[in-house]
Amino acid sequence: MPELPEVESIKRELNRTILEEKIEDVEIFRGSVIKNTHADYLRAVMAGNSFTWVGRRGKYLLLSLSSGHLLVVHLGMTGQLYWQEAALALKKHSHLVWHLKGGISLIYRDVRRFGKIFLLEDGRTDSIPGLLKMGPEPLDPAFSLADWLALFEGAGSSPIKAKLLDQHFIAGIGNIYADETLYEARINPHRPVKSLTRAEKTALYGAMRRVLKRAIEEGGSSISDYVNARGQKGGFQDSHRVYGKKDQPCPTCKQPLRSSKIVGRTSSYCPFCQL
């Protein structure tokens, strides 16, 4: 499941490999993954261009083109964006392939098809609902503890787990890193947001940033389908302490971890260490 660390890993790899390589052609096997324009138009626009820069906002990848267009990619749950040598066979569920000069193919693949692609004329992302009201970037150096605490002003009664998953509240966190962050901060995922003390919010800020940084250093988490931009698995899944570990011993107190549904998401936590 590509969350901030996975998307950041892909971004970094693409910036190392695909920039300035001319796009010779685009093959589109499933045009329905393109949400705001026709497949034929996207193909016509992109052919002859090159990628000049790859950025990230939350879980969205932003690929700038030499023409000034911006390609925006959200990987959903099982989306992959990776490059391989053009001679290699495509895997099932490959929906778009950019054929780059130099014998490299950039492939967009998505088994469950929750991902989506947008082509923007001028780089303005206002037209994409998910980007319009995106919360702050948790690893932005300018995002201070004071900024984080200010987000909680007027916070309601929803569980803190639900709040961390809300992309309008904070960008880029999904189920894996919400669970790992709350464990790191020793906060129970069911706790109403308004019940958190200043000290707990402060702990959460530090925990969130530490967990995300560690995950990026290890190349993200490969649960189900995630691969990086080289088609390789990440390494952080081996460092998970609670996510997907229901009934396994808590790394701290050795009591069995518990699992429950919060806003429809499976949440793993230690009922003894997370208060």
Add this chain to the structure above:
DNA sequence: TAATGCACCTGTGGGC
């Protein structure tokens, strides 16, 4: 306005 529920989608694994 905030919180909650559901549809979308397909591979996987458990139960029978």
Add this chain to the structure above:
DNA sequence: TGCCCACAGGTGCATT
């Protein structure tokens, strides 16, 4: 072995 069904979850939209 084969079939059926629940489950996984990010996002947008509908409902409460």
